[in-house]
Amino acid sequence: MPGNTFGHSFRITTWGESHGKALGVTVDGVPAGLPLEPQMIQKELDRRRPGQSQVSTPRSESDSVEILSGIFEGKTTGTPISMMVWNKDARSSSYDNIKDVARPGHADYPYTEKYGIRDYRGGGRSSARETIGRVAAGAIAKEILAKYGIDVVAHVIALGTVCAKPLPLDMIKENLEKTPVRCADLEAAEKMLKEVEAAREEHESIGGMVEIIATGVPAGIGEPVFDKLDADIAKAMMGIGAVKAVEIGAGFEASHLKGSQMNDPFFMEGEKVVTSTNNAGGILGGLSTGMPIVCRTSVKPTPSISKPQQTVNLKEMKDTDITIQGRHDPTIPPRMVPVAEAMMALVIVDHMIRSGRIHPNSLLK
Amino acid sequence: MPGNTFGHSFRITTWGESHGKALGVTVDGVPAGLPLEPQMIQKELDRRRPGQSQVSTPRSESDSVEILSGIFEGKTTGTPISMMVWNKDARSSSYDNIKDVARPGHADYPYTEKYGIRDYRGGGRSSARETIGRVAAGAIAKEILAKYGIDVVAHVIALGTVCAKPLPLDMIKENLEKTPVRCADLEAAEKMLKEVEAAREEHESIGGMVEIIATGVPAGIGEPVFDKLDADIAKAMMGIGAVKAVEIGAGFEASHLKGSQMNDPFFMEGEKVVTSTNNAGGILGGLSTGMPIVCRTSVKPTPSISKPQQTVNLKEMKDTDITIQGRHDPTIPPRMVPVAEAMMALVIVDHMIRSGRIHPNSLLK
Amino acid sequence: MPGNTFGHSFRITTWGESHGKALGVTVDGVPAGLPLEPQMIQKELDRRRPGQSQVSTPRSESDSVEILSGIFEGKTTGTPISMMVWNKDARSSSYDNIKDVARPGHADYPYTEKYGIRDYRGGGRSSARETIGRVAAGAIAKEILAKYGIDVVAHVIALGTVCAKPLPLDMIKENLEKTPVRCADLEAAEKMLKEVEAAREEHESIGGMVEIIATGVPAGIGEPVFDKLDADIAKAMMGIGAVKAVEIGAGFEASHLKGSQMNDPFFMEGEKVVTSTNNAGGILGGLSTGMPIVCRTSVKPTPSISKPQQTVNLKEMKDTDITIQGRHDPTIPPRMVPVAEAMMALVIVDHMIRSGRIHPNSLLK
């Protein structure tokens, strides 16, 4: 079974390569009756697209979305929504020198083992451009969730050696887009920018951490046992290119706590059951508790660096060196923010439908 | 879509509650021709079962497996294998006092929100006894993988405040079962035992970390984009009851590294492409690299503690206190070891078949 | 991907062989709050079980169902329901002489090609006993559907050379169980019984037709394009052992009609949109119209006959003759009636949930 489809009740299938003609997504399971304009998609693609700031690759793509189906008189009809963008600034010749060489930290070698051949231009299908489809689909998911009072926001909480200080949600939302690193702690953001700059000068790259928060999710969505809400979030996040770790709520810290420290006491807030702490990160036994869902991911440094590296030539099966040219992001987390939001929104809307909270066919019902 | 099925080409469906009649699993997609004896299943269930040591719950269950289908003359036939164990030592009366009360850290509240009713006895379906089916199915997965030179081992690397020191794989395997905490660093294991004992005396529980290592996995399994090998591992691990974080290879540490530190240089070892470090944890771009797959999970402390806790009565929708009785593990990681191994084995066997490395119908081909 | 699971939102997985220890099914996706007693399952298994009349095999099995999970205080909890029956009257020695020989009309040869080995006793997994799991699961589906005013009934409309005359639905329901052939036209039933008797005496078997009718299905369930309601019904019915053709509404007759004859005119009946004819069989464009769903299946004669037949020995790869012993049904349709009802009920309940007409988690909402 191939792996380019995500979700069950709200199901997306992405396609396209970095240097192919176009990239896109088909979204199946969007309930009818949702007002949908291209601008709602475009604003998220604009947050994701390359060339937007000094912390992203200089590749210049407008990534203008075309919506090809599933909309009638400005509203979704319940049929599949196909969306695409054309590749315009592909410079494939930059990749000629690496066509037989496995770039360290990239999937070149296992792709070759799996398929026998690969499209080496710009990483082909394993390029970050693949996330265009995710972000476009996620934009629809967000529009639906907004109608149910659910909001998803992601932000950078660490970059290189700089960590942001914890901030309240409204300040995160307010500051998020004020700086190209998408860190709401503006002081930390300044330092992060400097680390990015330094890395670029050293022909290096740096990693970081992205936190994703979903508020307004009602209690009781998710499925017990295997399709737990946190299990699906973990899959969604670990399935983003450079992510190497995922935690929910107290996460890694949980391993050092005692039961009485970890457990979040329940109490009544008016008619509502809430907890006084949120070590659970909004999920218990795989089901949402009604508290904010909090997820953090660790993002490795961009594997493409222009320092010389040791590797192998896969055609000759010999040791060799490589110096990667081409245009690359010096760090991934800032541009990953809209992708992480999209994946979280996709998981939640899927489970909202699966749990009977959103009608699978129509918002008009 | 309900959530009690895991895997695609090798697919398991588990069933059963803590205080129901029985628990079990149906395993579909086991290729024909695998020699299979009950003892191969039982030995893994014995590692999982309660009452095996001072660090586990005193509930006494033999958990004797019955294989009901799919075997003919000692070999698998390619048809579904149904396995079950009977519940024998259920003491449901212990739970009468909590039937309307949401235990902190447990799924009682969201279960009630989701389903309207719940089997409150021993956690019902959200009990750790649910993992019986996973371990039984995982035992079959391990038998198959062994025929392909793939080995899966898990061990406790942290418990409470004690961390184990890194050890070579052969020593991990040798020491793993020497101590009830399943920590291969025997000195650390001693200290861990003491922390468990202390926690029990304080009516507390402690968390810890489990590391899972798979060796012998060939390069090129996994699916790009959504069904990445690491994404499926993350889902599998986060889907185990108390797990709050999952990392692959350098994991959380990756966020602090520079590109040249994180990237694992490739080189030729004879005919084989290998890397000199393994920060990738054996997975690049969602595909196996041929290096050992390394995953670590953070496990929260057992939520059931006998200290009084603040919570709500879900029937009366009022604040209340709870003191949990019943029989509980003071810490989860030691008994989670066979569960984590099972989940890793299930993911790998599924992807081995999906990637065409194991014939989907028959090992005789 | 293995094939022992059916349905998406209401999903069953069956297991077990004719001469294994037991057979059963796990039903995942049953909403919570459904009152469920073993007797509701048993009454359908009793209609299916062997030895019930002169038109069925003399194998004597009580097929007493055990419900092992998913029920608490007489109600479903939303967790998987595992059900099983033990095999008691297996006489495996009858099959020793055919273990290397491909029975004509049976799956022995392609099973051997697929799996390399097979459980030859009583057909193993391809035995009609496999349908025990379907009928048990279908009984739950029927209980749910009844709460929504949906009723499913099947009956024999042809057996051998005898065809039943069309009857109104209430007479079909009234007469259905009055005769062992399950034909509501009692005069035709008499003749059918004689044909069965004659076939048995000639060491022959006969085929027939089963019609399945579902009433009360609301308009608008089903999914357009591939998962059409009629497409899923066709799959469900063709997936029953001996079925060789499936038609909906006018079915084969439709190919000879003109547009104005085939199209069912719509008109208002009070507040309700109905059609004056039902050539569509209750389905247009893959979606239910609100009219009765009408499906007919053609069932081949039992392949096991005690006349000598020409075939091959699969071990020696040589031509040979076979005379099949063992206990067999002289005709399949009468015992297929409850199986066909079960499959129809399973398809409809699955699509009722998929289309948002039944809450996926709980009937209490």
Add this chain to the structure above:
Amino acid sequence: MPGNTFGHSFRITTWGESHGKALGVTVDGVPAGLPLEPQMIQKELDRRRPGQSQVSTPRSESDSVEILSGIFEGKTTGTPISMMVWNKDARSSSYDNIKDVARPGHADYPYTEKYGIRDYRGGGRSSARETIGRVAAGAIAKEILAKYGIDVVAHVIALGTVCAKPLPLDMIKENLEKTPVRCADLEAAEKMLKEVEAAREEHESIGGMVEIIATGVPAGIGEPVFDKLDADIAKAMMGIGAVKAVEIGAGFEASHLKGSQMNDPFFMEGEKVVTSTNNAGGILGGLSTGMPIVCRTSVKPTPSISKPQQTVNLKEMKDTDITIQGRHDPTIPPRMVPVAEAMMALVIVDHMIRSGRIHPNSLLK
């Protein structure tokens, strides 16, 4: 779960409406290394496209395929292949008068019930134009199957009151495209053409039958129990717009036969196990036997006729009359031939991969 995806190991997702911007398909699971040129797709789309003859609608669409991804240097790479055609000759104004009226025999009414709104122009998603994606994907499936010696051909065997006489396979292939009705019995074809002409003059439409034959399928593909090869074929065929019945091999005739007449005797033909008759239609117990797979479908007359018909206005919920304008096929079977071939090819390639006969990742292995 939405329904626009078909297949498991070879999985297609179609999108697009009759009067939207474009229609297309994403094909996931195409193994790497298949040489693929647009012309291979186009030739099948040309067989399907409207305006090709006097028996098809006069709507004029070139349906020129664009391949947007998944190909590199003329070969598939194992990544998703996205294909699309632009709609060019949509005349939406023809549909203004029917926007609130349920066309008899069409899905307008249940669509409205399901989604609340619908794109009424040309049938929207339930238009026959939706099959563009199927045919494009099927063309890839056929290319793969050809490499394994598997060939799929469909032809019209009945139209209106005219039935074709049985012909050998090579003559079917030779004559198939010689006449616009795609009936290999050229004498019958002449009569069929006249019936089509007569129907058009009477403002009527006629139905017919399409037979699909697949040769070269090895024994042992398919999955037992629910995902039987014939069950999946039945679903595939019944999922084509106007199909009302599906039969395999002897099909409906099987219900009248005796066991000794129905059973196909096995014998050895050299090293190969074959049968002397093929009442099974190449499938036993859901698995292929190695004999040709033979399937017949009954196709209803085009529901769009320009005779006045009785129906209801869905907005006013009142009885009314309708006279359908617009451009329509007077009969469906001739243009359904490439669609039926595509669906059969999709089912077979999916099961070839599922059964381990075609490598899921690469034809280069």
